[in-house]
Amino acid sequence: MPAHRDGWVLPENSGTQPERKGLSLRDLPAAPTYLFDIDGTLLNSRDGVHYNSFRNAIKQVYGVDTKLDNIPVHGNTDVGIIRAILEKAGRGHELEAELPRALDMMRNEVEKNIAGINAELCPSIRELIEELHAQGKILGVASGNLESIGWAKITAVGLRPFFSLGSFSDTRERRVDIFRHGIEQARKLLSEKLAEKHETANPDAVVCVVGDTPSDILAARANNAPVVAVATGIYSYDDLLSHQPDLCLHCCTDLFAESSG
Numbered sequence: 001m002p003a004h005r006d007g008w009v010l011p012e013n014s015g016t017q018p019e020r021k022g023l024s025l026r027d028l029p030a031a032p033t034y035l036f037d038i039d040g041t042l043l044n045s046r047d048g049v050h051y052n053s054f055r056n057a058i059k060q061v062y063g064v065d066t067k068l069d070n071i072p073v074h075g076n077t078d079v080g081i082i083r084a085i086l087e088k089a090g091r092g093h094e095l096e097a098e099l100p101r102a103l104d105m106m107r108n109e110v111e112k113n114i115a116g117i118n119a120e121l122c123p124s125i126r127e128l129i130e131e132l133h134a135q136g137k138i139l140g141v142a143s144g145n146l147e148s149i150g151w152a153k154i155t156a157v158g159l160r161p162f163f164s165l166g167s168f169s170d171t172r173e174r175r176v177d178i179f180r181h182g183i184e185q186a187r188k189l190l191s192e193k194l195a196e197k198h199e200t201a202n203p204d205a206v207v208c209v210v211g212d213t214p215s216d217i218l219a220a221r222a223n224n225a226p227v228v229a230v231a232t233g234i235y236s237y238d239d240l241l242s243h244q245p246d247l248c249l250h251c252c253t254d255l256f257a258e259s260s261g
C-alpha cells in the first residue's frame, strides 16, 4: 500500500485529517472488482418507504409499535434492525418463527409503494460508477437491505445496469457474512470473465469494498478486503478516519478534484 500518499490513512495519523489535495481515481485501492454499500454510500433515501415497511411489518407480525427510536439502523441490516426492535421490546425470542412473514410483508409493501421511492445519489457516485464500469471493473452491491428493496433503490437512481451482483440480508443477518458472500460472488464472476479469455483468475483476487459506516470498515477488514470509507452517510469524515479505512473520502468528488481543477 502506498502509505505515504495523500488521503491514505496511517496508524500514526488516525483521527486527524490529512491534507486533502489532488486525490484522483488512482488513489482508489486497485482491484478488478468493487462492492458498494447502498444507503449513505451510493444514495440517501428522502422518503419513508423503507422505514414504513419496517414499522408496518413489525406492528402487524409481532404486534410491536415502534418508531425505530434509539435503534441502530446505520450500518445495521434489515434483519438485524428487526432483531434490535424486538429485543428492545423484550420479545427477541419471537424473532425467528415469524421472520419470513415479516420480511415478505416488508418486500410487498416496498413493491407496492415503489413509485414513492425518492433516492438522491451521493455526490459524484454516477461519475465513479460509470468510470469503473468503463474500465471493465466488475461492480456489485453489498448491503444490509433486503434484496428486492436494495435493487428498487438502485433502480430508482438509474444505476441498476452497472451492477452484476448483489449480496443482501435476506438470508444473512451479519454484515460480515453479507460482504463475504459478495466477495465470493465477485471472485466467481471474475473467474468466469477471465475464463472466456482463456485466462485464470487469482482465487484471492482483490475485492474492494466502499461504505459509509464503521460497520462497513470492520466487516471489510474481517474479510481481508481493502475498504474505502466515504462520509456521505451520518458518520463524519473524522469518525470514519478513526477506524482506519484504506482510503477516507469526504465524498466521491474528492476523487475527481484533480480533473476539476
Ligand SMILES: [Mg+2]
Residues within 6 Å of the ligand: 037, 038, 039, 040, 041, 074, 075, 211, 212, 213, 233
Ligand atoms: Mg450504509
